[in-house]
Amino acid sequence: QQQVKQSPQSLIVQKGGISIINCAYENTAFDYFPWYQQFPGKGPALLIAIRPDVSEKKEGRFTISFNKSAKQFSLHIMDSQPGDSATYFCAAGYGGSQGNLIFGKGTKLSVKP
Amino acid sequence: NAGVTQTPKFQVLKTGQSMTLQCAQDMNHNSMYWYRQDPGMGLRLIYYSASEGTTDKGEVPNGYNVSRLNKREFSLRLESAAPSQTSVYFCASSEAGNGGYNEQFFGPGTRLTVL
Numbered sequence: 001q002q003q004v005k006q007s008p009q010s011l012i013v014q015k016g017g018i019s020i021i022n023c024a025y026e027n028t029a030f031d032y033f034p035w036y037q038q039f040p041g042k043g044p045a046l047l048i049a050i051r052p053d054v055s056e057k058k059e060g061r062f063t064i065s066f067n068k069s070a071k072q073f074s075l076h077i078m079d080s081q082p083g084d085s086a087t088y089f090c091a092a093g094y095g096g097s098q099g100n101l102i103f104g105k106g107t108k109l110s111v112k113p
Numbered sequence: 114n115a116g117v118t119q120t121p122k123f124q125v126l127k128t129g130q131s132m133t134l135q136c137a138q139d140m141n142h143n144s145m146y147w148y149r150q151d152p153g154m155g156l157r158l159i160y161y162s163a164s165e166g167t168t169d170k171g172e173v174p175n176g177y178n179v180s181r182l183n184k185r186e187f188s189l190r191l192e193s194a195a196p197s198q199t200s201v202y203f204c205a206s207s208e209a210g211n212g213g214y215n216e217q218f219f220g221p222g223t224r225l226t227v228l
Contacts, residue, residue: 009153032215043117043203043219044156089155093215100146100171101217105155 002027004092006104013111019077021107023090028071034101035064035075036089044089048075080111115139117220119204125226126194134189134223136204144209145187146171146217147179149200156203162187163209194227201225 005024013019025033034049050057050064050073057064063076077084087108093101120135138145147159158171162181176198178190187206191198202223209215 006155034216036219041222043205043221045219046216049216094209100158100161101215103156105153 002102004090004102004104006090006107008107009105010108011110013080013109015080015082015111015113017080017111019080019084019109019111020074021088021090021109022072022074023092023104024070024072025092025102026071027092027102030092030094032093032101033064033066033073034091035062036091036103038087038089038106040086047088077109080109082111082113085109085111117204117206117218119202119220119223121223122221123224125228126191127228128195130194131190131192132194132225133191134202134204134225135186136188136220137186138204138206138218139185140206140218141184142206142208142218143184144207145181146205146207147177147187147189148203148205149173150203150222151200159189159202194225196227199225199227 007022035047036044037047038044048059048062050066052068061078066073087106089106090104091101117138143164146161148156157173160179162168165184168179180188204220205217207215207217
């Protein structure tokens with residue numbers, strides 16, 4: 001069974017701090033690694049995604065770091081804000097021909113004012 | 114452009130009852146998915162459809178059936194509901210399967226309780 005292991009389960013960060021969530025995958029053939037953000041009562045929404053040909057991707061305050069040799073990737077949220085409080089899911093899969101994604105179990109982030 | 118829509122939003126069933134969850138997308142996507150979300154378990158794939166007329170089992174298909182009615186619609190049926198099927202159900206769609214990118218777009222979810 002292919003798995004994506006995500007940690008921590010929950011995270012409390014002060015406003016302005018850095019939030020870091022880590023994921024590890026098993027299948028070296030995966031070529032697409034997205035992060036989803038979910039607010040209470042809503043469906044998940046794509047936040048940022050990376051392909052393994054780059055080691056880092058940044059969009060505003062959100063950065064994915066990717067380590068292909070270690071089969072690990074992480075989400076960094078800089079200058080965390082109370083509005084970032086949500087559950088974050090990492091996933092891994094194939095970007096094109098085969099659509100299935102394997103999701104991590106999620107991290108509940110709380111940013112304290 | 115509504116994206117992915119799901120009906121109903123909430124449902125309460127008694128053990129043994131049947132029901133169908135409806136999902137529709139207006140993005141002309143080829144692939145559609147059904148997930149269930151339980152506390153601490155993340156999103157688990159129930160069934161998926163890579164194109165109109167095809168369906169395949171995911172990680173947790175037992176107790177469910179699906180129908181890809183046309184390119185827009187993908188329904189999930191519980192034939193005899195059990196308390197273990199109490200969950201939040203999400204439908205999603207993507208362009209994957211036709212050379213498209215695999216960003217999955219999720220619906221708002223159906224919250225199902227089985228008593």
